[in-house]
């Protein structure tokens with residue numbers, strides 16, 4: 001870690017409209033204008049389909065891309081939107097109202113399905129969403145009185161804006177385009193807000209996101225609610241556009257897969273990728289159908305498959321990857337030339353006096369099956385103190401950390417944290433501990449690999465600075481303090497191990513914690529980096545943060561710790577000043593065995 005260098009205050013460049021924004025605006029204008037200018041029914045149909053599928057894929061991408069949850073059941077919400085409006089129209093209720101009602105029902109259903117499913121990972125999540133889709137399709141087929149069953153429902157043919165059905169094509173294009181613009185606006189807003197950053201962080205490294213104060217389940221549920229509502233709105237309009245709906249088509253697995261494929265082809269996780277995918281595949285399919293007629297039944301599957309294989313082979317980030325690669329080479333919106341001027345070494349404030357206990361662990365017991373990993377562990381950390389935790393491999397140090405940061409619940413015992421405003425709380429989750437002022441690092445570094453160094457630090461900064469601009473400012477300041485200024489715009493995955501360790505600390509420090517838990521931050525560092533890390537932690541301590549550090553590097557423990565506790569086989573076997581603890585025969589025996597301890601009495 002470099003000596004603290006404070007760069008000149010970063011100056012955000014004045015906001016200017018970049019080439020990408022102009023290109024997107026031009027693309028959207030073309031989508032609207034081409035059919036209006038050509039005036040051909042088939043062209044209208046293709047562009048209305050592009051708008052609808054583009055909107056569906058964009059809405060799917062909020063869950064599938066930003067949150068990284070591969071939903072293959074999104075047709076549920078599309079079908080709910082279509083049926084809600086179609087059932088209300090005969091009662092004289094406009095589909096515009098049905099659209100809102102369907103969106104609300106879909107959001108609720110999405111949350112209901114998400115609650116159990118978000119506990120599942122990878123293919124199990126995808127399979128569960130398929131299972132829910134099949135159940136809902138079967139229910140729709142079964143309740144014939146409501147849905148018309150396999151026979152389907154004809155939407156009463158009342159035309160005009162109020163009923164969303166038109167003789168001409170252009171009003172349908174306007175509505176479809178409006179839905180596309182709405183979903184793009186919502187997706188864009190989400191992606192660039194704290195919510196979007198949290199979703200991506202949760203997708204990349206759920207434990208690290210939780211440690212940064214993110215309630216990972218809640219933000220995923222929020223994502224599915226928004227995505228389901230938007231999908232449902234498109235479903236309402238599509239139902240009206242088709243004027244006929246039936247369960248097999250509305251709750252179709254193939255349709256769900258198709259929506260996901262557009263996003264995958266275009267580039268999941270980006271705002272405009274799903275639209276790019278739709279723009280490539282829909283015209284191809286429609287043209288092939290137009291040319292080959294009835295002989296092309298099922299051809300769309302072949303087209304999607306071929307395009308997907310080519311994209312996976314040649315553009316693993318999807319079509320949007322082409323633009324992103326170009327964009328990353330362009331100037332960032334912070335002046336890259338901001339010099340890293342070395343600040344004069346500031347006189348550090350004298351060590352604070354150690355105050356009242358700020359974190360108290362009482363009688364913590366944790367077993368994994370038959371293995372007692374922590375047994376009756378009690379200790380307290382005082383305000384301004386650096387407490388070292390040492391012990392041989394497998395002693396239970398990380399398990400103890402997990403209990404005092406909410407990642408593991410002890411079988412018995414309690415952890416209490418004193419709040420800034422006084423009074424103790426007993427948090428029960430990682431984000432609960434984060435809210436109480438506890439920040440932690442991980443033994444195995446947990447960078448959000450697809451994000452830049454600055455964005456990684458912003459995830460921590462959002463904890464106390466919900467606005468993007470303020471979080472960015474805090475992150476820039478933290479990057480400078482932690483010696484990561486030069487690397488702030490590079491992707492986290494390209495950092496060295498020393499850089500990753502610094503990033504781990506920077507992300508936590510951006511949360512402005514009062515208690516910092518460091519899990520072997522010196523492991524794997526060379527001697528120079530260890531020295532730098534020691535200076536950095538001293539500085540953090542002098543800023544008033546209380547620290548608990550698990551460490552095997554004794555040089556660091558001796559230099560930093562005010563007090564050390566030693567764990568062995570899950571029990572505290574010694575506690576005291578570092579120089580006393582390392583001479584303690586019980587400690588020497590725990591590390592080096594009985595024979596050594598007896599041969600070299602302290």
Ligand SMILES: Nc1ncnc2c1ncn2[C@@H]1O[C@H](COP(=O)(O)OP(=O)(O)OP(=O)(O)O)[C@@H](O)[C@H]1O
Nearest residue numbers: 368371373391392393394395396397398399400443
């Ligand atoms: N989730 C788990 N399930 C079962 N056993 C576990 C689990 N996590 C840890 N253990 C076991 O608990 C014991 C303590 O592990 P822990 O990681 O807490 O030790 P540690 O002191 O941090 O070790 P190290 O210094 O090597 O990191 C080990 O025997 C480990 O194998």
